[in-house]
Amino acid sequence: MKHNELETKNELHEKSLFDKTVGRRSFLQYAGAGAAGIALVAAGCKKDRGYENPIMGGATLDFKDDFGVLNYAYALEQLEAAFHIKVASAPPASFTAAQKAYFQDIQFHEIAHREFFKAALSTAAIGSLEVDFSSIDFTSSASVLGTAMAFEDLGVAAYNGAGPRIKNGTYLLLAGKIVSVEARHAAYVRDLISNGSFADFK
């Protein structure tokens, strides 16, 4: 299996990050978060090759136009929503009632973002991505919080990096409306891990 490793190491994303053709049967896979940040892997599995044909076409995630940037955001929101739906449906046993409630909130925020992009992009939207979170221990508070932090910091970095590539002011504003909510999430999750670390990202 050939993977295209898509790594983000700081608050800016490289243009090449999503400058790949991703087939509708491809998926974004969470590959792990470390000190350097989070890695996303766009993988095209062999068993999926048969589904790729010119008629179905694929979706190109690049920044050549605003739809490309918006689809990039849509992909990230799909990933975030999928993660938070799993967390909210079965939170770690050690989560407090307040934490459970706020992770419910975050889940719905991410679903709202995902559905908004789907509606806004309409026929230009990429398909639904399949996710693989098999490397995450959803029963462990440390694992869930660490992954959530990585996702939220990544989301903020991704929107900030994509912003200057947007040409249309309306779309830029919409991205701006979402990124500050992601930043609020990121600060909350960071403070749960270590109070006062709300802006300690690199």
Next chain:
Amino acid sequence: MGKKISLAAMPLALGSMFQKAYGQTALPAAVVDVLNFALSLEYLEYHFYNHCIVGKTPGSAVTDVTFNFPNAASQAAITTIRDHEKAHVDLLVGALGSSARAPIAYADTDFRAGGTFSTVYSDYGTFLAVAQGFEDTGVRAYKGQAGNLLVSPGVLQTALQIHSVEARHASHIRQMRTAAGTAIYKPWVSLGASGQANDSGVPQVDAVYAGEDLTVQAGANIVGIGGNAGITKAVAVESFDEPLDKASVITIANLFLKDCKKLS
């Protein structure tokens, strides 16, 4: 300033990015206006926090900060935020160069807002409530100016990064308010208890939250979108932060500036 703080406030050495992009050429006038507007807000935020931290420093000549922080972590957090605001001021001053507005001094400010917040430095809860107002206003102000920076992608990049740092501050301040009392303030802007746009519990700052209760985005009704019953009105409001226009932000900022120093 520690290395960690400069990294947090200015990821990727934004200062050098500014210089690289604009060190040799003049910024467009519209961009200068936006950056000076941002600089005014950053000066206000910086002085608001700095006066508090200086006042809590042993032996300080500042004696009107009479509340006590409940613990070391809360004072450390306010110090961190103060340092970020200072970094933002320095960054904007550096980017603007000779086009930078005259500095705002603490003496130019009135954080008691003519008596509206008379206990801002004697009551920790009031201090945090005003802090939340500043941070949530800051987020809205930067968001409202983003479109005016499309002509200068390098500047836009930097402004977006400051914008998200202000949102992180707002989230933390809201958590500090919850920790300090019995009321609960979500880290994100929600609906008020009576369904009003202002969720801060402080009616004097209604202007800070005017229009934050929007639930239709680019023509799409967010409530229940995609058949998701969990997307209530409150969720729809929380999911999208709204911008604030320059005139409205100036009206808010001027509450905290002395008469001859008000923004126009």
